Amino acid sequence: DTFGIKKVLEELGIKDINEGTSTGKSQFSSSAAFIKSFSPVDGELIGSVKISTQEDYEKVVESAQVAFKTWRNTPAPLRGEIVRQFGDKLRQKKEALGLLVSYEMGKSYQEGLGEVQEMIDICDFAVGLSRQLYGLTMHSERPGHRMYEQYHPLGIVGIISAFNFPVAVWAWNATLAWVCGDVCIWKPSEKTPLTGIACQNIAAEVFEANNLPEGISNLINGDQHVGSLLTKDTRVPLISATGSTRMGKIVAQDVAARLGKSLLELGGNNAIIVTPDADIKMTIIGAVFGAVGTCGQRCTSTRRLIIHDSMYDKVKDALVKAYSQLKIGNPLDETNHVGPLIDQDAVKMYQNALVEVENQGGKILIEGGVLVGENYKSGCYVKPAIAEVKPEYSIVQHETFAPILYLLKYSGDVENALHIQNNVAQGLSSAIMTNNLREAEQFLSVNGSDCGIANVNIGTSGAEIGGAFGGEKETGGGRESGSDAWKVYMRRQTNTINYTTNLPLAQGIKFEL
Numbered sequence: 329d330t331f332g333i334k335k336v337l338e339e340l341g342i343k344d345i346n347e348g349t350s351t352g353k354s355q356f357s358s359s360a361a362f363i364k365s366f367s368p369v370d371g372e373l374i375g376s377v378k379i380s381t382q383e384d385y386e387k388v389v390e391s392a393q394v395a396f397k398t399w400r401n402t403p404a405p406l407r408g409e410i411v412r413q414f415g416d417k418l419r420q421k422k423e424a425l426g427l428l429v430s431y432e433m434g435k436s437y438q439e440g441l442g443e444v445q446e447m448i449d450i451c452d453f454a455v456g457l458s459r460q461l462y463g464l465t466m467h468s469e470r471p472g473h474r475m476y477e478q479y480h481p482l483g484i485v486g487i488i489s490a491f492n493f494p495v496a497v498w499a500w501n502a503t504l505a506w507v508c509g510d511v512c513i514w515k516p517s518e519k520t521p522l523t524g525i526a527c528q529n530i531a532a533e534v535f536e537a538n539n540l541p542e543g544i545s546n547l548i549n550g551d552q553h554v555g556s557l558l559t560k561d562t563r564v565p566l567i568s569a570t571g572s573t574r575m576g577k578i579v580a581q582d583v584a585a586r587l588g589k590s591l592l593e594l595g596g597n598n599a600i601i602v603t604p605d606a607d608i609k610m611t612i613i614g615a616v617f618g619a620v621g622t623c624g625q626r627c628t629s630t631r632r633l634i635i636h637d638s639m640y641d642k643v644k645d646a647l648v649k650a651y652s653q654l655k656i657g658n659p660l661d662e663t664n665h666v667g668p669l670i671d672q673d674a675v676k677m678y679q680n681a682l683v684e685v686e687n688q689g690g691k692i693l694i695e696g697g698v699l700v701g702e703n704y705k706s707g708c709y710v711k712p713a714i715a716e717v718k719p720e721y722s723i724v725q726h727e728t729f730a731p732i733l734y735l736l737k738y739s740g741d742v743e744n745a746l747h748i749q750n751n752v753a754q755g756l757s758s759a760i761m762t763n764n765l766r767e768a769e770q771f772l773s774v775n776g777s778d779c780g781i782a783n784v785n786i787g788t789s790g791a792e793i794g795g796a797f798g799g800e801k802e803t804g805g806g807r808e809s810g811s812d813a814w815k816v817y818m819r820r821q822t823n824t825i826n827y828t829t830n831l832p833l834a835q836g837i838k839f840e841l
């Protein structure tokens with residue numbers, strides 16, 4: 329037990345890891361089939377989790393439906409109080425959960441802690457929100473009439489999350505859904521099932537301590553077959569799904585076929601535009617963290633640098649120098665910058681992408697490769713690579729979830745860089761490095777970036793929870809987390825009240841009997 333994982337599992341209430349752990353009290357699974365969770369850090373089996381059967385799923389939905397009746401009648405500020413307690417529990421368990429995130433997913437311990445902090449932050453946001461689920465009032469065109477709108481809870485929210493942010497993205501959705509009066513059924517990635525169990529246990533403790541049903545938060549486990557139980561279920565009015573564009577297209581069609589609502593947060597192809605006025609030091613830190621942080625497995629990871637030709641060689645040299653200093657290895661060792669990819673399938677995708685880059689005419693600037701040896705025995709450690717490419721290569725148009733950074737050149741005005749940036753199918757995050765006010769404003773203008781996130785003098789990744797998070801085009805169009813993203817978790821109702829003894833009709837229509 330090199331990393332004290334046994335103790336961490338214990339602290340997070342994860343039991344029976346050899347027989348397939350299941351969660352909480354009411355969430356017992358009858359299943360005999362397991363998902364085995366291996367750590368990409370050292371290749372060790374951490375534990376196994378029961379795969380939910382159709383029968384389990386039915387029980388979970390029933391328990392969610394029963395819980396909804398209690399929860400929707402709990403006043404929103406009191407729901408906020410429960411979320412406040414959940415945030416407090418997360419503060420207590422931050423180190424343990426952060427470590428499990430790091431060990432099961434492979435991101436650095438710092439980033440594991442950061443992810444739990446993101447959960448705590450969204451709890452705080454949700455607590456405040458619980459007193460601010462505002463509707464509008466409007467003036468009726470009829471005398472003696474009052475008009476307003478209000479938001480009611482929606483029901484069961486299905487959450488499908490990805491391995492790369494195994495806990496924060498669930499919390500963005502669950503905490504907002506909870507203060508909105510909804511109950512949740514979560515299917516975490518089958519690559520990170522143990523962090524899912526840990527979160528469910530923490531939530532269950534809070535509900536139990538408040539004599540509330542555990543069914544306010546529910547967990548199911550498995551691959552896309554289990555996920556499709558949720559997406560096809562008319563009892564689940566909203567599906568919030570994070571993952572690849574390929575997955576999102578399937579989810580969107582399943583949900584649309586039954587006219588459900590979906591909130592999709594899919595692939596990105598995020599670029600930083602480096603202008604002649606860029607601060608080179610900031611550019612390099614932003615670009616390198618964006619490209620190699622989380623081993624290039626954030627949906628906001630920096631994939632492309634679009635560099636003005638006057639800056640190109642300078643940036644290139646500085647990148648080569650920065651990459652030569654990167655330490656790759658065990659993410660729990662804080663001296664390392666880059667941890668492993670999630671699994672060996674991801675390693676194959678990374679290798680294939682590098683072959684494709686060369687086949688399509690790209691020039692490898694920093695060689696990739698898989699690391700071998702005692703410290704890398706999971707087979708998931710790869711070298712961050714950089715390639716010089718042309719924007720039209722199909723591989724550059726495509727999101728590869730790995731630390732591969734593409735360098736592109738533009739000349740002339742920032743419009744030319746914007747054209748390259750926007751000329752991809754994805755639209756999540758974007759950034760410009762400039763001290764030129766005109767360029768910055770152009771980038772943010774109607775003719776500028778077409779992405780859901782557009783930053784000035786900041787990299788593409790590491791968004792704060794207070795803003796709405798999501799993107800356009802193939803990124804799926806959904807917004808989660810801050811701002812008014814909560815509205816998708818509620819149903820809106822327009823109410824008109826007549827306090828006269830007449831019944832005048834709208835639009836002045838006369839109807840007499």
Ligand code: UN1
Nearest residue numbers: 493626627628789790791
């Ligand atoms: C994701 O990769 O799915 O902005 C979410 C960021 C993080 C969230 C990423 N706050 O990079």
